[in-house]
């Protein structure tokens with residue numbers, strides 16, 4: 148019988164979601180097939196009844212709802228959310244379609260341990276409705292960027308970026324679907340770098356193997372459409 152590495156030794160990931168959780172599923176799958184050497188210790192959603200919670204339950208991962216509407220203030224929500232996160236002692240908190248802006252206090256509590264995927268070619272289009280904004284601007288390329296989270300919304304240093312063609316007949320939905328397919332490969336890849344100790348944030352700079360990454364991060368390009 149081959150010896151399995153003790154699960155407890157693997158880095159602990161906690162995933163924050165608000166919806167469908169297809170990126171969460173890519174982490175579940177990558178942990179299952181060994182391409183991501185980590186353990187998923189909990190999934191927290193700020194919305195009840197979303198599909199991502201079912202995905203977590205089906206994978207046997209503790210799943211929790213912290214409904215932001217139960218709190219009077221962002222500070223109250225972020226304090227409770229942070230306390231619950233801390234109780235799981237994660238090495239990395241992964242935002243995967245998480246739709247609440249986090250206060251500077253929350254971000255500073257977990258600084259360097261918070262990572263997000265944003266559906267645009269950062270630094271272009273921070274915030275919401277990114278695919279429609281790229282189409283309206285006539286952009287030829289759209290995409291997604293994995294970045295460390297800092298207090299500035301979608302302003303933290305980029306790690307890995309997938310550049311995806313915008314096609315002439317794209318709606319924001321068709322473009323979002325195409326980009327999402329690439330998110331599912333780049334996000335577990337970037338998180339594996341963190342888990343291997345290759346990736347970290349220091350003084351607001353993302354370092355891979357000790358080298359500062361360029362503004363867009365590492366580019367993962369489809370190639371065919373360049």
Ligand code: NHR
Nearest residue numbers: 245246247248249264265274296297298299300301302
């Ligand atoms: N918080 C901080 N401090 N910094 C970041 O970089 C963050 C963050 C929280 C979330 C994800 C981000 C994205 O990838 C993210 C990055 C939500 C909104 C938003 O406007 C914007 C960007 C992101 C997430 N949320 C509204 C709010 O009032 C609510 C929208 C809704 O519920 O549908 O929080 O895109």
Ligand code: GAR
Nearest residue numbers: 166167168169170243244264265266
């Ligand atoms: C993804 O496209 C992610 O980049 C985006 O929401 C989608 C979530 O899909 N994130 C944001 O817009 C964050 N504000 P998923 O729930 O299927 O992973």
